[in-house]
Amino acid sequence: MTALLELKNLGVTYRTRDGEVEAVKGVNLSLAPGDTLGIAGESGSGKSTVAMSVLRLLPKSARVTGEIMLDGEDVTAMRWGRLRAVRWAGASVVFQGAMHALNPVRRVGTQIAEPIRLHAPEPLPESAVKARVAALLEQVDLPPARAGAYPHELSGGQKQRVMIAMALACRPRLIIADEPTTALDVIVQAQILDLLGRLVAEHGLGLIMISHDLSVLAATCARIAVMYQGEVVEHGGSGQLMTAPRHDHTRALAAAFPTVGDPASRFAPATSTPLPPEPPEAARRERADVLLAARDLRVVFRDRTGGRIDAVAGVDLQVRRDEIVALVGQSGSGKTTLARTLLALRKPTSGTVTYAGAPVPASGAGLKRFRRQVQLVPQDPASALNPRHTVYEAVAEGPRIHRLPGDEREIVVAALEAAELRPAEAFLGRLPHELSGGQRQRVVIAGALALRPGVLVADEPVASLDASVRGEILGLLLRLRRELGLAALVITHDLGLAWTIADRVAVMHRGRLVEVGTVAQTLLEPRHDYTKSLLAALPGGVAARAQIQF
Amino acid sequence: MSAITRQRRRAALAGIWREFTADRGGLAGLAVLVVVVVLALLAPVITDAAELDVIHAPGLPLRPPSGRFPLGTDVDGRSVLLLTLWGARISLLVGVSATVLSVVIGTIAGIAAAHFGGWVSGILLRFTDFFLVLPSLVLAIALSSVLPQGVATIILAIGVTSWPTTARLVRAQTLTIESRPYIERAKALGGGHLHIVGKHVLPGVLPLVLANTTLVVGNSIIAEATLSFLGLGDPSVVSWGSMLQRALTSGAVTGGAWWYLVPPGAAIVVIVLCFTLVGRALETVLDPRLRGTR
Numbered sequence: 001m002t003a004l005l006e007l008k009n010l011g012v013t014y015r016t017r018d019g020e021v022e023a024v025k026g027v028n029l030s031l032a033p034g035d036t037l038g039i040a041g042e043s044g045s046g047k048s049t050v051a052m053s054v055l056r057l058l059p060k061s062a063r064v065t066g067e068i069m070l071d072g073e074d075v076t077a078m079r080w081g082r083l084r085a086v087r088w089a090g091a092s093v094v095f096q097g098a099m100h101a102l103n104p105v106r107r108v109g110t111q112i113a114e115p116i117r118l119h120a121p122e123p124l125p126e127s128a129v130k131a132r133v134a135a136l137l138e139q140v141d142l143p144p145a146r147a148g149a150y151p152h153e154l155s156g157g158q159k160q161r162v163m164i165a166m167a168l169a170c171r172p173r174l175i176i177a178d179e180p181t182t183a184l185d186v187i188v189q190a191q192i193l194d195l196l197g198r199l200v201a202e203h204g205l206g207l208i209m210i211s212h213d214l215s216v217l218a219a220t221c222a223r224i225a226v227m228y229q230g231e232v233v234e235h236g237g238s239g240q241l242m243t244a245p246r247h248d249h250t251r252a253l254a255a256a257f258p259t260v261g262d263p264a265s266r267f268a269p270a271t272s273t274p275l276p277p278e279p280p281e282a283a284r285r286e287r288a289d290v291l292l293a294a295r296d297l298r299v300v301f302r303d304r305t306g307g308r309i310d311a312v313a314g315v316d317l318q319v320r321r322d323e324i325v326a327l328v329g330q331s332g333s334g335k336t337t338l339a340r341t342l343l344a345l346r347k348p349t350s351g352t353v354t355y356a357g358a359p360v361p362a363s364g365a366g367l368k369r370f371r372r373q374v375q376l377v378p379q380d381p382a383s384a385l386n387p388r389h390t391v392y393e394a395v396a397e398g399p400r401i402h403r404l405p406g407d408e409r410e411i412v413v414a415a416l417e418a419a420e421l422r423p424a425e426a427f428l429g430r431l432p433h434e435l436s437g438g439q440r441q442r443v444v445i446a447g448a449l450a451l452r453p454g455v456l457v458a459d460e461p462v463a464s465l466d467a468s469v470r471g472e473i474l475g476l477l478l479r480l481r482r483e484l485g486l487a488a489l490v491i492t493h494d495l496g497l498a499w500t501i502a503d504r505v506a507v508m509h510r511g512r513l514v515e516v517g518t519v520a521q522t523l524l525e526p527r528h529d530y531t532k533s534l535l536a537a538l539p540g541g542v543a544a545r546a547q548i549q550f
Numbered sequence: 551m552s553a554i555t556r557q558r559r560r561a562a563l564a565g566i567w568r569e570f571t572a573d574r575g576g577l578a579g580l581a582v583l584v585v586v587v588v589l590a591l592l593a594p595v596i597t598d599a600a601e602l603d604v605i606h607a608p609g610l611p612l613r614p615p616s617g618r619f620p621l622g623t624d625v626d627g628r629s630v631l632l633l634t635l636w637g638a639r640i641s642l643l644v645g646v647s648a649t650v651l652s653v654v655i656g657t658i659a660g661i662a663a664a665h666f667g668g669w670v671s672g673i674l675l676r677f678t679d680f681f682l683v684l685p686s687l688v689l690a691i692a693l694s695s696v697l698p699q700g701v702a703t704i705i706l707a708i709g710v711t712s713w714p715t716t717a718r719l720v721r722a723q724t725l726t727i728e729s730r731p732y733i734e735r736a737k738a739l740g741g742g743h744l745h746i747v748g749k750h751v752l753p754g755v756l757p758l759v760l761a762n763t764t765l766v767v768g769n770s771i772i773a774e775a776t777l778s779f780l781g782l783g784d785p786s787v788v789s790w791g792s793m794l795q796r797a798l799t800s801g802a803v804t805g806g807a808w809w810y811l812v813p814p815g816a817a818i819v820v821i822v823l824c825f826t827l828v829g830r831a832l833e834t835v836l837d838p839r840l841r842g843t844r
Contacts, residue, residue, distance in 0.1 A: 345737060371739065371740030372740060374738075375739070376734070376735060376738035378734060378735055380731060383730055383731045384732050384735050385732055385735075386730075386732045386750055388753055388754070397739055397749070398739040398740070401742075402740055429558060444735070447739070
């Protein structure tokens with residue numbers, strides 16, 4: 001039997017202003033029908049380039065060498081007409097970011113029907129197209145009536161299902177899924193992975209899945225190839241690769257997504273700088289006064305029809321000095337609204353936010369004083385820094401607003417050093433686009449530290465960062481707590497992250513905190529059903545209770 | 551610290567200049583503009599202003615181009631070349647001043663509407679819409695007939711009527727900038743309105759405003775010519791619009807005196823074209839998305 005897809009010595013070179021960049025070199029991979037292959041790697045490792053080269057979807061500046069045999073036919077040598085026929089009918093793609101890959105002004109049914117109509121040898125009757133769309137929607141567990149919906153009327157998971165239905169439309173033999181679950185939360189992610197696994201088994205499809213998260217790939221794919229700097233550095237069965245990784249980079253990728261319940265990863269993010277020892281318990285309890293607190297906080301939105309949405313429905317939460325609290329929950333659970341309200345960026349409908357016992361004023365000098373104490377670390381460091389401001393200006397922004405006494409340059413350098421950007425002098429004149437993602441996040445954190453705050457509110461601080469950098473940033477947060485007693489409220493959908501650095505966990509569901517407790521209590525002995533379902537949806541599962549020793 | 555900033559700004563400016571010079575059209579436009587501006591500024595030095603006086607006109611009326619008068623003479627016997635040169639002074643002065651006025655009003659209104667939102671935005675936008683739907687030429691005519699005749703009136707009339715498009719543009723750009731997370735970060739750091747507008751929004755919209763300005767100058771020059779042609783300008787100064795008007799009313803047009811018409815007309819076309827070329831080139835440099843595939 002011939003392989004469904006065979007890449008022989010594949011190389012891709014991009015022409016850029018600064019000469020040629022080898023994005024992919026010497027990749028040999030093959031895939032039989034019904035086989036599943038995961039490609040793992042960080043951004044820039046060439047994993048998406050490999051996937052897109054299969055359908056020749058690369059930009060014009062790319063030059064492909066080697067052979068791409070799809071069903072025994074070389075894709076690189078195909079004529080335009082043949083390529084058009086192969087695209088979607090032979091192999092199809094589930095694109096990254098379902099929210100952007102769907103046309104916002106057309107109904108999803110029409111969009112699913114598009115490839116069906118294009119690839120039909122003769123015009124199909126309308127009823128046949130409709131029936132096929134309905135069948136496809138059923139395959140991806142969506143009610144056929146949703147065909148009439150517009151993309152914005154669907155949730156993230158539903159949109160991803162529509163993308164999968166589109167990919168299945170012409171009964172391709174190969175599906176390429178490019179980060180299909182990146183923007184989704186754990187429960188929806190588990191559903192999508194389950195769906196993909198089932199479709200592959202039922203229809204004997206070949207599946208290539210791309211992700212930066214090894215546990216996601218291990219849950220769906222039989223084999224995994226790990227890419228690093230354009231080359232496949234390790235390739236093997238999922239189980240073997242997860243339990244006994246041979247290459248350093250595989251180990252780093254695996255460590256970045258720790259297993260909840262694994263004592264080895266508790267308070268031990270994958271960082272290259274050693275952490276200071278945990279301060280003695282007694283000393284911690286002594287300074288454990290409540291800093292930031294919410295009392296019966298409520299935020300109500302009105303939707304377009306005037307309906308009431310309780311984004312935050314009566315939340316009591318405390319963040320004490322010298323502790324990291326993780327706020328976990330699915331997207332849409334009200335986490336970010338709660339954080340914005342705690343930061344006084346949004347007015348609560350009722351309830352109060354207090355800082356060190358005193359209520360936070362709504363405006364004026366009191367609010368400005370509060371803003372010095374509680375700092376925001378936004379989700380995406382790339383957009384959280386003004387692209388025109390140098391690192392120096394970005395870090396000095398807070399001290400300038402508050403007219404901090406002392407030498408500005410010293411404050412900035414000290415903050416950068418505290419955020420582990422060393423030597424600080426080398427970074428002062430740089431612009432954000434000259435920095436890597438992890439360095440940008442450090443600059444944002446330095447900007448917050450420059451004001452010597454009491455609490456950091458970090459909204460998904462590592463969600464947009466690469467695996468190897470995640471550990472470093474988490475290590476930094478933990479180190480700041482241990483060295484400076486800096487408290488943090490970390491908002492995340494990633495329970496593994498909570499396991500790695502948090503002291504306490506608050507689980508948010510539909511605007512309410514359904515469970516608040518220490519990490520060990522909440523994640524290992526969950527009482528609420530919702531917490532249990534979150535934990536059950538983790539692709540890596542939870543390590544057995546017996547191993548835990550505290 | 552300021553040394554680093556200054557060094558970076560200089561490097562950024564050098565980069566912009568390099569990109570700008572890569573655009574041949576923009577460079578040609580800039581070259582012509584520089585020549586015209588220098589000639590206009592030097593007009594009192596290189597020519598004799600007395601020859602503009604109708605009473606001391608050196609030539610015979612409506613003579614075709616000759617050695618003494620390379621572009622012929624007008625109805626009063628003055629050199630058309632000299633008039634065109636002096637006309638450039640007024641056209642450029644009015645064009646640039648009116649643009650500055652219009653861009654300043656437009657930028658303030660646009661940023662305020664986008665930044666404050668709510669009722670401030672509502673009032674400002676309705677006000678903008680009012681000026682947008684009003685035929686600006688009619689408004690300018692009305693204004694310049696009510697106010698005393700003169701260059702200042704023309705500047706005011708053009709400036710006050712041409713700002714709404716700038717305001718709309720600036721508002722849209724401000725809205726996109728204000729939705730960026732770094733604005734939220736600045737708010738969380740404790741920054742007030744002045745800080746956010748001054749440090750983040752204004753530097754963000756300025757490049758766009760600058761590119762827009764060069765395009766508005768072209769329009770203002772045309773508006774000035776139109777108003778002067780309609781006889782609403784200052785009769786005591788020469789401008790391209792008033793030259794065309796004189797040509798029409800004195801019968802030079804029907805008399806076949808093409809040399810009286812072509813120079814001011816061509817001058818308007820060339821100057822507006824130059825400003826447009828420079829403006830487009832600047833736009834492309836400052837917004838790389840417009841560059842397309844080369």
